[in-house]
Amino acid sequence: MSGETVLIAAFSGRSLAQSARRAGFEPLVADAFGDLDTRQAAGDFRVLDGAMPTGFRTKPLIAALEDLSRSAQSKPVGLVLGSGLEDKPRLVAALASRFNLLGSGDATYKACKDPHSFFARLDRLGIPHPQTQTAPPADPTGWISKRIGGSGGRHIRVCHGPQAAKPRRYFQKLIDGDRISAGGVFTPHGNTVSLTRQWISPSAEHPFRFGGCVSTPELEDGLRGTIINAVDTIAGDLKLRGMASFDFIVSENGAANLLEINARPGASLDVLDDSKGRMFAGHIAAWIGAGLPLMEEKTKCAKTMAILHADRGQVTLGDIPWPDWSADRASPGTFIPQGAPVATALAEAPTADAAEALVRKRLAELEDLIYGHAKS
Known part of the structure; x- marks a missing residue:
């Protein structure tokens, strides 16, 4: 691994990019958001505007991934897919014909x-x-x-x-x-x-x-x-x-x-x-074909994530002092339609019930913070 580059394509590539970075890879991400924490984890990125409401389109996605491959310091070991392609087996097949697909193909x-x-x-x-x-x-x-x-x-x-x-x-x-x-x-x-x-x-x-x-x-x-x-x-x-x-x-x-x-x-x-x-x-x-790495010994803590949706109404993000426990942090000026995902809250606690209660509390705090810093 030691800095090998890897391509990632997903509606939101943040969690995959962060996991790749923790594993010692340099992720090159094409996604629909280009959130601040995705950009921080990625060695390079391309944002496919309009992909979330319409779905990924073949030519723009392939062009973005080819551009990332050309700009990479070393040849990417392959392409990892996340969410956003489940209903597009033809696109998955097209990607597999052009890149070393490290994941299930269109038949699967x-x-x-x-x-x-x-x-x-x-x-x-x-x-x-x-x-x-x-x-x-x-x-x-x-x-x-x-x-x-x-x-x-x-x-x-x-x-x-x-x-x-x-x-x-x-x-x-x-x-x-x-x-x-x-x-x-x-x-x-x-x-x-x-x-x-x-x-x-x-x-x-x-x-x-x-x-x-x-x-x-x-x-x-x-x-x-x-x-x-x-x-x-x-x-x-x-x-x-x-x-x-x-x-x-x-x-x-x-x-x-x-x-x-x-x-x-x-x-x-x-x-x-x-x-x-x-x-x-x-x-x-x-x-x-390598052996599976051993996972760390499980701790007594439960980990949780929860998505904040824009249920208070559409919002244009201001300059938000994002908490350490937040994720999927969009840039100032980003417009979020009503009901769309805004950000993610993370939490840990000794039990699953306690972790869920804490993340729900943080969701409320995050909602107040975002709408309190919204641009008029």
């Missing part, structure tokens, strides 16, 4: 996101999941619809009244319960898997919007083992390599229902990585 993305093949695979493997179909339900009560390849929960809609079939959406029976995610690094020689508890931050327009997650949730050993066994089973069947995350919902009867897989680093990277960036180092090792 399709296998994870196509509702026909994915839930049929779960049935074959005996892994529970919510009732799912592409045809509209006869009675929409208790159903939701999801966009194929969507992430972050903003694409999920509650079904009200008669539904029409749409080529890019599918329908799923809503299950109430605890949201548990499994994140880790996967290789043919073994996996490292850790669990987090997630929660939503609902708004009127986006009732299932992702809110945050916390590490070391208190779970019964049997449930923990069931989830990890399911993860190992499906990861082996899909031949997953590198970082990936699995989202479950644990129903009242204790069944762990698998909702989706993201075959790339997830939002839990902030709470699962260690001070040496071993999640990122493990991801690289999984693709170049």
Whole structure:
């Protein structure tokens, strides 16, 4: 490693860039925000304006990555993808044809996101999941619809009244319960898997919007083992390599229902990585054939992250004295539409419950700080 350059492409490349830097790489980042802390972690960066509302487009993203490669002090070891490409397998294929893709290819993305093949695979493997179909339900009560390849929960809609079939959406029976995610690094020689508890931050327009997650949730050993066994089973069947995350919902009867897989680093990277960036180092090792680095011994502290959304209204950021525990810090003058993500709060505490309580307190403080320094 020792300063080797690596390309990163994601809607927000901040957490990946910071993990890469901790692992000893020099990250070269193309993302949609260009936040202050992303720029601090990156050796170089390119901002793709307009990518967040419209999605990445092939030519601008490839041009940005090629420009970063040309400007690099040494040839990048490869390209690592984050969020923003789950519904664009053709773009993933185009990137793989031009760069050394250190991550899942378009076939794996399709296998994870196509509702026909994915839930049929779960049935074959005996892994529970919510009732799912592409045809509209006869009675929409208790159903939701999801966009194929969507992430972050903003694409999920509650079904009200008669539904029409749409080529890019599918329908799923809503299950109430605890949201548990499994994140880790996967290789043919073994996996490292850790669990987090997630929660939503609902708004009127986006009732299932992702809110945050916390590490070391208190779970019964049997449930923990069931989830990890399911993860190992499906990861082996899909031949997953590198970082990936699995989202479950644990129903009242204790069944762990698998909702989706993201075959790339997830939002839990902030709470699962260690001070040496071993999640990122493990991801690289999984693709170049090296052994997995050992994670640091787990501490008694739980780590958590939570996203602040602009629910008070649209805001233009002023010159904010960002707290040390904040992340995804946008530059002064950045315009944030109502409901869009503004920044991230981080926290640690002795237990998962205490860490979640602290990060929620910090979210309120961060909201007051941002709106108090807003430009008129």
